[in-house]
Amino acid sequence: MKYLFPLVAVIVLARIAWVGSTIPGMQYVFGVDVPYAALILFIGGFCWRVVYWAKSPVPFKIPTTCGQGQSMPWVKRNKLEAPMNSTEVVGRMFMEIVFFRSLWRNTKAGIEPGPVLTYKSTRWLWFFGILFHYSMLLILLRHLRLFLEPVPFLISALDALDGLALHPTPELSFYLTDALILLGLLALLLRRFILRPVRYISLANDYFPLFLLIGIAVSGIAMRYYLRSGVDIVAIKHLAVGLVTFHPEITTDIAPIFYAHLFLVSCLLAYFPFSKLMHMGGVFLSPTRNMANDSRMKRHINPWNPDIKPHSYAGYEDEFREDMVEQGIPVDKELPEKADD
Numbered sequence: 001m002k003y004l005f006p007l008v009a010v011i012v013l014a015r016i017a018w019v020g021s022t023i024p025g026m027q028y029v030f031g032v033d034v035p036y037a038a039l040i041l042f043i044g045g046f047c048w049r050v051v052y053w054a055k056s057p058v059p060f061k062i063p064t065t066c067g068q069g070q071s072m073p074w075v076k077r078n079k080l081e082a083p084m085n086s087t088e089v090v091g092r093m094f095m096e097i098v099f100f101r102s103l104w105r106n107t108k109a110g111i112e113p114g115p116v117l118t119y120k121s122t123r124w125l126w127f128f129g130i131l132f133h134y135s136m137l138l139i140l141l142r143h144l145r146l147f148l149e150p151v152p153f154l155i156s157a158l159d160a161l162d163g164l165a166l167h168p169t170p171e172l173s174f175y176l177t178d179a180l181i182l183l184g185l186l187a188l189l190l191r192r193f194i195l196r197p198v199r200y201i202s203l204a205n206d207y208f209p210l211f212l213l214i215g216i217a218v219s220g221i222a223m224r225y226y227l228r229s230g231v232d233i234v235a236i237k238h239l240a241v242g243l244v245t246f247h248p249e250i251t252t253d254i255a256p257i258f259y260a261h262l263f264l265v266s267c268l269l270a271y272f273p274f275s276k277l278m279h280m281g282g283v284f285l286s287p288t289r290n291m292a293n294d295s296r297m298k299r300h301i302n303p304w305n306p307d308i309k310p311h312s313y314a315g316y317e318d319e320f321r322e323d324m325v326e327q328g329i330p331v332d333k334e335l336p337e338k339a340d341d
Contacts, residue, residue: 001204002202002203002204002207003192003193003202003204003207005204006204006207006208006210006211006212007207007211009208009211010208010211010212010214010215010264011215013215013263013264013267014215014219014260014263014264015260016263017030017256017259017260017262017263017264018256018257018259018260019256020259021254021256021259021260022256027250027253027254027259028250030259030262030263031239031248031250031254031259031262032239032243032248032250034262034263034266035243035262035265035266036243037266037270038265038266038267038269038270039269041269041270041273042269042270042272042273044273045270045272045273045274046272046273046278046281048273049273049274049278049281049282050281050285053281053282053285054285057302057303057304058287058291058303059302059303059304060300060302061291061293061294061295061300062287062288062291063082063083063287063288063289063291063292063293064288064289065081065082065293066078066081066082066105067080067081067082068081068082069082069084069293070082070084070293070294070296070297079091080092080095080101082293083292083293084292084293084294084297085292085294086292088292089289089290089291089292092289093283093284093289093290096283096289097283097284099130100126100129100130100133103123103125103126103129104123104126106121106122106123106125106126107119107120107121107122108120108121108122124187125191128183128184128187128188128191129184129188131180131181131183131184131187132180132181132184132185132188133184135177135180135181135184136181136213138158138162138177139175139177139178139181141155141158142155142158142159142162142175142177145159146236146237146240146241147240147241147243147244148241149237149241162175162176162177163175163176174225175224178217178220178221178224181217182214182217182218182221185210185213185214185217186214188210189207189210189211189214192206192207192210205275205276206276208271208275209268209271209275209276209277212264212267212268212271213268215264216261216264216265216268219257219260219261219264220261222257223255223257223258223261227255227257229255230253230254230255231254231255231257231258232252232254235250235251235252235254236254236258238251239251239254314332317331317332317333321333321335322335
């Protein structure tokens with residue numbers, strides 16, 4: 001049920017938009033009201049999560065180190081795996097965010113005949129992760145041509161590079177990223193089905209975003225290559241520009257597949273800040289990545305430490321000496337004798 005329920009949920013969401021957009025007056029709801037509400041939830045939720053994380057104290061110096069740190073002058077250290085200053089931390093963060101460096105180092109433990117415990121490199125997860133993330137980035141950049149008028153040269157050039165001219169009509173050209181994003185998503189989904197340890201720890205909230213992203217990709221591909229009738233690209237661009245300029249207008253009926261695609265995108269935006277997808281913002285605030293490995297050179301003060309006055313044992317005994325004597329607890333100083341009346 002942990003993967004069947006998310007799949008059914010995505011199908012139901014797409015069906016709601018498909019059927020709902022055929023009702024008179026509901027195209028404005030699914031084309032304007034829902035995207036605006038989703039965008040407000042996305043921006044508000046994203047900012048709230050980032051501010052909440054940024055305000056959280058870091059009690060310990062906990063950078064993850066996978067290499068030689070600063071030691072003797074003649075010992076060569078690893079500047080990326082054990083950064084000791086801000087410049088090296090920025091370099092490490094750059095490699096992590098842009099090239100997924102930690103996934104590149106992914107290993108798999110196994111038992112060989114003997115028995116012998118061995119570790120093998122499994123970089124296929126890094127490959128499909130890169131494939132999905134960069135395909136999605138290029139698709140998002142390509143979609144900017146719907147929101148901008150005139151279209152910047154860089155976006156047009158990117159669109160031309162991504163599209164393979166397999167047809168004399170530019171509108172029917174095939175986008176390479178359309179296939180690559182599906183390949184990456186399906187590989188990440190199959191990983192959760194095939195690998196027993198991963199399947200065991202996977203929850204419904206691990207499958208739902210994958211099914212949602214696959215639904216968005218499939219509906220977009222279907223809208224472009226298979227269900228083109230009724231998909232008025234001019235009307236879609238007019239609506240997109242209107243959404244950006246806060247003057248949305250739907251000039252003509254658009255095929256239901258467009259509203260199903262847009263509704264799934266809106267669901268992803270609304271769901272994003274409250275899901276594990278927030279690693280996009282959380283990676284910048286992770287103390288295991290953004291802290292320098294300089295605990296031997298600089299003292300890290302725990303921000304949770306209360307500002308208290310030290311209490312010595314002598315002071316403690318002065319405060320509770322009478323009670324200690326009454327309970328038979330030895331004391332360093334005897335009680336002063338009471339003066340006779």
